[in-house]
Amino acid sequence: MNGQLLKVENLTKHYPLGTGFLNKTVPVVRAVEDVSFSVEAGETLCIVGESGCGKSTVARLLMRLVEPTGGRVLIDGTDIAGLKTHELRASRRRMQMVFQDPYSSLNPRLTAGQIITEPVENFERLSRKQRQALAADLLRKVGMRPGMMHRFPSEFSGGQRQRLGIARALALQPSLIIADEAVSALDVSVQAQILNLLLDLQQEMGLAFVFISHDLGVVEHIGHRVAVMYLGRIVELAPCEALFANPVHPYTEALIAAAPVPDPTRVRLEVPVEGEVPSPVNPPSGCAFHPRCPLAVDRCRIEVPPLVPMADGRVVACHVRAPAADTSGRPVAAASSSLTVG
């Protein structure tokens, strides 16, 4: 890992519900609220959270497929919002996306060779020979035979299609790949093969990943650091091992407790977190997790907790577990509380 590639500062996305009539304010979906993180070259940052917490919206904002309501995305120190069309195209070469559904994300009328070389052909004209050489090289990179370039998507399995999606993303030699639920549609054994392929490619090419998943098993396998999102906000961002060994935010603890445990020796926590994720149109006041949190105190109902740096390098937004210092520098609540209450 050698240098900051991507920096996200206070990224916010509100989707208006309908259009305002006679300047009437319209309700908004608060999909992403004040999200900040960075990714270094060669690093994998995972983003986890339940459905609807804003993970895919973050991915779309990074690719500038949607415009932010606020905040900035910087690639190699350059704010992508200020880029002209041709500069944006160039910055997109640095950052490519792999999508969830390998069945619908490939054009069924194109051959595998055409599909994976198309991104390059959007920038430069290739001779037939150049296209074939590039397709062969990309197919080899993702563990497929060059002879497969003449086949159509319908002739491939789900895992092979996702390999094609990865080959296509590699065509422009990006530094960063955003993978949005890239293995969720695949069988578990195929998932492992694709994850190992991504790890090999990272080693070989120094690729960085923003890896979005709701599956903690997958995240634990592939992540260097993990950002946990709840209702549009990051509530904990920590090195992967530290997060799984010692989750600090009660929501992180609940997510890990609720996940299937592949390792039977790992102690499973009994966390009494109940209820549904509230609506992002009208989120709870203060800490959005407080209605479901067994540790909530009065302050949680009133103030949004800031992300507080902890000694082991993680940041946590929790008034109880990671209290911000008051003006005198003293913590304002107990530094740690057990979740296994009552």
Ligand SMILES: Nc1ncnc2c1ncn2[C@@H]1O[C@H](COP(=O)(O)OP(=O)(O)OP(=O)(O)O)[C@@H](O)[C@H]1O
């Ligand atoms: N174009 C849109 N217009 C209005 N609301 C939207 C739009 N796109 C997403 N949302 C809402 O924004 C919130 C965050 O959605 P998002 O898809 O980013 O979450 P997610 O964590 O990726 O969920 P999932 O895992 O189900 O894909 C949700 O409440 C969703 O309904």
